[in-house]
Amino acid sequence: MKICVVGLGYLGATHALAMAKLGHEVLGLDLDTNRVDYLNAGKVPFHEPGLQESLREALSEESVTFQTSFEMTEPAAVVFICVGTPQTSSGQTADTSFVFSAGESLAKIILPDTVVVGKSTVPVGTAEALRDQMSEVAGFPVHLAWNPEFLREGTALEDSLNPDRIVIGSWDDYSSQKLKEVYKPILDRGTPLVEVDVPTAELVKVAANAFLATKVSFINAMAEIAEVSGADAVDLAKAIGYDDRIGNKFLRNGIGFGGGCLPKDIRGFVARAEELGAGEAVSFLKDVDAINQRRRARVVTLAEQELGRLNDKKILMLGLSFKPDSDDMRDSPALEIALQLAKAGAEVTIHDPMSLDAMGDKHLELRREHDISVAAKGQELVILGTEWAEYNSIDPVKFGAQVKTRLIIDGRNVLDVAAWQTAGWRLIALGRNVHN
Ligand code: UGA
16 A cells, blocks of 8 residues: 655655555655654654665665655555654643644645544544544545554564554544554554544553553652661562553563653543543542653662762662663653752763764763763762663672762662672662662
């Protein structure tokens, strides 16, 4: 099928390549010239395992092309809207302006039988307004469906090609049939298909992210209790996780969730529910957010407890991205902690296997160091902020010889406590009862 994907960020670029892998002929549209030039040159503008290879493959097979102009020489049967919906700078709501401007431009180039499919995460009710706006501009009733995406950064392509489920929300049978054709290879493998109305499809996405955020904050709340009662939140998570009604996934306590999705989605959800007069229903998400923020503050407090006044204290932050295998630092707990420590007067060095270059000329108050053993020199406190695999293979004995003080806060609970303690480190693990 001829497919068009509008918006070539994380979601759109991945989706375009997933569509090409399924055998479709894909046109990717984005107004950002740099991004389009990059992609046409076979380069992915962000770090995502496997995407680079798939892009080169798709370009050489000519199954994908990218352009900045909103025109299609051959009409696409299905157009996916994958533009971003960031948090507004003035408040907590999701900014849907990119969705509506993409809709307006598309309405001028689509045909009456084109199916437009929203994939962006939007406040419930957006699709209906978009359908009305597009139909008015196009001069015919536009077929619009909603098909949320659940990919995670770090495993984006894999998640797109092997989803747990496909959710299709539509007002008409024609649109859902077209979408089922698009996903035929995936559906033929027995992947569950959930067909719903459009508001449900919009809600599914934010509800899923709200649930995941709640799960992480739940275990982080338990960590707070563990810290004042001498209990151990990691053992607790293990014990409750064996109950398969609870499950052990998304139950890792630490410095909390970040990224371009979970934090802004729970805030946007609360804001939308309030607009709809049902704010109380999800007001608990404000606590979920607050618990998450408190974990970041906790690390700063621990640093102060250990070091006294932070002025001129040398602190090393290991990891900056919001999760490993990603160079994304949006709402990253590690980065925010590093900035708070620097603000309190500490001399903060940052190390990350992937994100240092992506930082450009931002946050120059943080000293960047690519070589981890150079970074370690003279440090009075080390904080593990992102659980990159390479940090697990640090030899605590050799590493201990570089630093000034063998003091580490494991913000992700991944280090081998006994090995670090045997090497003479004082190790503080969030929510854990480790005797130093
Ligand atoms: C999230 C969802 O998991 C995806 O399903 C969704 O499609 C995506 O948002 C989106 O809306 O586009 P992602 O932001 O890539 O995916 O990251 P996650 O893997 O969900 O992790 C989010 C944060 O939670 C990370 O900072 C991670 O460190 C933290 N986390 C996760 C924990 O602190 N503990 C856990 O047990 C799990």
